[in-house]
Amino acid sequence: MIYLDNSATTRTYEEVLHSFTHVATRYFANPSSLHGLGAEAENLLTQARKQIAELLGAEAEEIIFTSGGTEGNNLAIKGTALALKNKGKHIITTQIEHPSVIESCRQLQELFDFEITYLPVNEEGIVSIKDVEKHIRKDTILVSIMHVNNETGSIQPIEEIGNLLRMFPGIYFHVDDVQGVTKVPLSLENIDLCSISGHKFHALNGCGALFVRKGTRVKPLLTGGLQEMQARSGTESIALAVSMAKALRMSIEKYDICKDDLRKMKNKTIHELTKMNEIVVNTPEQSSAPHILNFSAPGFQAEVLVHMLEQSGVFVSTTSACSSKRKRISNVLLAMGKGDAIASSSLRISLSYENTEHELKVFIDVLKKSLGKLMKVTR
Incomplete structure (x- = not known):
């Protein structure tokens, strides 16, 4: 099996599974309980929070445990919008955000009369800093x-946008x-809120974290x-928190190595794909993630x-896992000006440090054979 769908989810590291099992078996008490077992669980939760904060460059009290990226994005967007609604009701985002961001904004618009500005992107899928600045208003509360x-995989100029928003201290940046x-x-220097999800870096499904800078409402x-600094009620999973901290540390260490x-594997694959007349590469080679x-x-x-690729043991995906089963055309590629034919026939391969x-050579060979079979059928 060749698994090339790591942006949908990653295989959990064996060491992370071991940590989860050990903690779930030994430290199963509710961390809010007053007895000794509860205190042990609370101590482990505190350690996991501190480890994740250090790895992200934050402080422990700025980390809120969530169930993943979708909850983190919902809490960041809806939570700040509702906290600041008396100050303003204008939010700026882009046309290519994850559905959890787009739908959160849409819900705020429909239920609470917020105004949403969806910024366009260029042909590489990157937003203009000038566009961000141009659409800031007096009632803008969140970007x-x-x-x-x-x-x-297009990378947005987050550092530059953060520097811009420093001139607008009343606007939160998520x-x-x-x-x-x-x-x-x-x-995270100029960021107020930041969402991560454990199963994208070899932790288990169902865990994530939201960075909330001190003073952010x-x-x-x-x-x-009153759990999670009163920002998210519900009994925390100690096992998920501890194992996610381990996965984050291991994945950051693997990044350095x-x-x-x-990057070389990805660029070589792009080179091989560009040789194929039937293929159009949509990911920019330089301004994208590796x-x-x-x-x-x-x-x-x-x-x-x-x-067809799956039948040969190669697993890839269309669009994102959160929307692929809806069989919708890619809004991201449409926003990049790719057109219906390209946006409706896109595939994504996503790598991990284990690939x-x-x-990837096998993937290219299987893809060529699959396209050859399809061309014979359509003739």
Whole structure:
């Protein structure tokens, strides 16, 4: 099996599974309980929070444990919007955000009369800093822009946008870093809120974290208790928190060792794809993350190619996992000006530090054979 769908989810590290099992078995008590077992669990949770904060360049009290990127994005956007609604009701985001961001904004617009500005992107999928500045208004309270696009891997100029927003202290800056964390370094210096998801870096499904800078106002979406600095009620999973901290540390360490090899593998694959007349590469080679590669086969159904590759043991995806089953055309590629034929036939391969050059060679060979079979059928 050759697994090239790591942006959808990654295989959990064995060491992370071991940590999860050990903690879930030994430290199963509720960390809010007053007895000794509860205190042990609370201590482990505190340690995991501190470790994740240090790895991200934050302080422990700025880390809120969540169930993943979708919850983190919802809490960041809706939570700050509801906290600041008396100050203003204007939010700036882009046309290529993850559905959890787009739908959060849409819900605020429909239910609470917020105004949303969806910024365009250029042909490489990158937003203009001048566009961000041009659309800032007196009632703007939040700018939400993803770091790495989940479909094409395009990297947004987050540092430059953060520097711009320093001149507007009343505006919060949220970054969806679900696809960037452990693959593309990011400083939190000028960011107020930042979402990550454990299963994107070899932790288990169902865990994530939201960085909330000190002083940032966020209304909780889940109420009923005082957990997570009163920002997210509900009994925390100690096992998920501890194992996610381990996965984050291991993946950051692997970045230092494997980042150059990952980039070389991706660029070599792009080179091989450009040799194929049937293929259009959508991911920019330079201004993109090292692990995501999006391409199209105009005239062929993407779902058919996905299943043909699967029959040969190669697993890829169309669009993002959160929207692929809806069989929708890629809004990201449309925003990049690619047109319907390209946007409706796109596939994505996404790598981890465990993939090899040999696996990608096999992928190219299988893709060529699959396209050859399809061309014979359509003639």
